[in-house]
Amino acid sequence: MGKAITGREEDYSQWYNDLVIKGSLADYSAVRGCMVIKPYGFTLWENMRNQLDKMFKETGHVNAYFPLFIPKSLFEAEEKNAEGFAKECAIVTHYRLKSDPSKSGKLMVDPEAKLEEELIVRPTSEAIIWSTYKNWIQSYRDLPLLINQWANVVRWEMRTRLFLRTAEFLWQEGHTAHATREEALEETEKMLGVYADFVEQYMAVPVIKGIKTPNERFAGADETYCIEAMMQDGKALQAGTSHFLGQNFAKAFDVQFSNKENKLEYVWATSWGVSTRLIGALIMAHSDDQGLVLPPRIAPLQVVIVPIYKGEEGKKIVDEKARWIVNELKGKGISVKYDDDDTARPGWKFAEYELKGVPVRIALGQRDLEQNVAEVARRDTKEKQTVSLDNLVNEVEKLLEDIQQNMFNRALLFRKEHICQADTWEEFVQALDKGNFVMAHWDGTSETEEKIKETAKATIRCIPLNNPQESGKCILTGNLSKERVLFARAY
RNA sequence: CGGGAUGUAGCGUAGCCCGGUUAUCGCGCCUGGUUUGGGACCAGGAGGUCGCAAGUUCGAAUCUUGCCAUCCCGACCA
Numbered sequence: 001m002g003k004a005i006t007g008r009e010e011d012y013s014q015w016y017n018d019l020v021i022k023g024s025l026a027d028y029s030a031v032r033g034c035m036v037i038k039p040y041g042f043t044l045w046e047n048m049r050n051q052l053d054k055m056f057k058e059t060g061h062v063n064a065y066f067p068l069f070i071p072k073s074l075f076e077a078e079e080k081n082a083e084g085f086a087k088e089c090a091i092v093t094h095y096r097l098k099s100d101p102s103k104s105g106k107l108m109v110d111p112e113a114k115l116e117e118e119l120i121v122r123p124t125s126e127a128i129i130w131s132t133y134k135n136w137i138q139s140y141r142d143l144p145l146l147i148n149q150w151a152n153v154v155r156w157e158m159r160t161r162l163f164l165r166t167a168e169f170l171w172q173e174g175h176t177a178h179a180t181r182e183e184a185l186e187e188t189e190k191m192l193g194v195y196a197d198f199v200e201q202y203m204a205v206p207v208i209k210g211i212k213t214p215n216e217r218f219a220g221a222d223e224t225y226c227i228e229a230m231m232q233d234g235k236a237l238q239a240g241t242s243h244f245l246g247q248n249f250a251k252a253f254d255v256q257f258s259n260k261e262n263k264l265e266y267v268w269a270t271s272w273g274v275s276t277r278l279i280g281a282l283i284m285a286h287s288d289d290q291g292l293v294l295p296p297r298i299a300p301l302q303v304v305i306v307p308i309y310k311g312e313e314g315k316k317i318v319d320e321k322a323r324w325i326v327n328e329l330k331g332k333g334i335s336v337k338y339d340d341d342d343t344a345r346p347g348w349k350f351a352e353y354e355l356k357g358v359p360v361r362i363a364l365g366q367r368d369l370e371q372n373v374a375e376v377a378r379r380d381t382k383e384k385q386t387v388s389l390d391n392l393v394n395e396v397e398k399l400l401e402d403i404q405q406n407m408f409n410r411a412l413l414f415r416k417e418h419i420c421q422a423d424t425w426e427e428f429v430q431a432l433d434k435g436n437f438v439m440a441h442w443d444g445t446s447e448t449e450e451k452i453k454e455t456a457k458a459t460i461r462c463i464p465l466n467n468p469q470e471s472g473k474c475i476l477t478g479n480l481s482k483e484r485v486l487f488a489r490a491y
Numbered sequence: 492c493g494g495g496a497u498g499u500a501g502c503g504u505a506g507c508c509c510g511g512u513u514a515u516c517g518c519g520c521c522u523g524g525u526u527u528g529g530g531a532c533c534a535g536g537a538g539g540u541c542g543c544a545a546g547u548u549c550g551a552a553u554c555u556u557g558c559c560a561u562c563c564c565g566a567c568c569a
Contacts (some may be wrong), residue, residue: 031560346527346528348529
């Protein structure tokens with residue numbers, strides 16, 4: 001009872017915060033804008049990370065690690081990128097503290113320990129990485145260079161939200177170098193595909209693949225590809241980005257290679273990333289008023305077994321069978337917890353594991369054992385069924401897969417119901433107000449995009465890939481347009 | 492960074508306006524017992540720098556100032 005969460009309808013923001021805090025994913029910290037990821041939340045991240053890492057390696061990438069600090073002179077080398085991040089950089093200016101002579105027991109910055117050159121705490125690592133790649137790349141034989149790093153980055157945000165926007169967050173950033181423009185473009189799209197596959201197949205969140213408009217493009221990129229997901233309030237969340245960097249960084253850091261004709265050329269680059277923000281997407285795409293709803297493939301815990309018994313003798317009987325089930329499930333590679341904690345009663349445990357989003361709950365009682373069955377409940381629909389113990393393991397295995405599929409289908413259906421076209425300004429604003437993604441014509445200018453953002457509070461999320469060409473008139477200006485683009489209010 | 496709100500035990504809170512012995516209550520926690528099929532019950536118990544720091548005062552949870560953190564709205568944001 002002490003853990004009741006705020007309803008989605010009542011206060012969506014508070015609902016989200018309640019899920020994160022009461023679902024034990026994360027906690028506030030003593031540092032402004034920074035959060036603590038708790039073991040349950042971190043296990044979720046580890047599961048996501050492990051799968052992504054596997055997919056990166058399957059596509060030929062290797063991991064490395066680059067410094068947290070970037071000398072200011074390196075950081076500013078690629079001007080557009082530097083400008084884009086300038087307003088949210090944390091900067092190290094000193095390297096030593098000393099005792100404060102005016103306050104005993106307190107410390108102060110030692111003014112004599114000022115760094116000759118300030119260090120930027122990385123908001124992204126292009127600068128440090130490309131300054132290094134310069135030394136690693138001489139010949140076309142050194143290409144492609146396909147490196148990823150798992151790291152933390154810092155972006156000094158004005159307003160923070162757990163997982164969605166924090167000053168420090170965890171992510172991965174891939175940085176690749178290629179001999180040709182075509183190959184780099186191919187890589188950019190390939191990694192976007194990896195992200196889309198991961199988010200859809202493992203997180204059960206459908207995404208729209210697309211290209212950002214110049215306004216929304218990554219600073220320093222020639223083209224930014226993205227995947228956009230719909231949250232339950234109809235707002236969009238950018239779930240991942242993949243950038244075609246052209247030769248911008250190669251030129252800024254003078255990274256050239258000799259081609260087969262022994263001529264010097266600048267390399268072509270990509271970078272791509274997803275972050276712990278994905279956890280926010282996961283929460284807002286699936287969860288309900290009872291708590292988290294986590295997809296089986298990445299859930300920290302897939303199955304929980306709750307025993308129900310009377311007396312010591314009863315416990316022994318149930319224990320024995322439960323442990324057998326645990327072993328059987330583990331044998332199938334399913335993560336399972338037998339919660340035989342005697343201090344909490346079954347009803348309490350049911351509510352607790354629903355809050356935590358455990359996909360499958362098995363209630364095992366003496367009455368069940370007499371009939372050789374167990375009660376199996378699924379978190380996504382809250383349906384319960386009675387399953388023979390002889391089939392239990394197979395049924396659970398099938399059920400986990402079914403939950404995974406159902407969650408994706410449900411999210412996809414929700415998106416279909418909340419995506420529409422608009423041809424007049426009035427329709428457009430109404431659709432947005434109702435929490436829709438809106439496909440509408442846009443005249444292709446930044447000015448119009450800005451005005452729409454100001455008046456309708458909606459941004460162009462992307463120009464979908466393989467977007468059907470269709471002539472029409474801009475929703476705001478009435479100017480000619482050749483395709484619809486995706487508008488939404490966004491996180 | 493601007494506007495608004497909040498901060499009292501792990502959580503939620505009363506008290507604050509109008510300063511005055513041992514700071515209220517519920518949940519949770521600990522001990523013992525009875526229980527156990529949807530957030531159990533009885534009895535006993537522990538737990539507090541009242542966000543932090545200065546100040547006013549004989550005396551501060553209460554008044555003043557500064558700072559820190561969180562939430563909401565805005566601005567900002569790959």
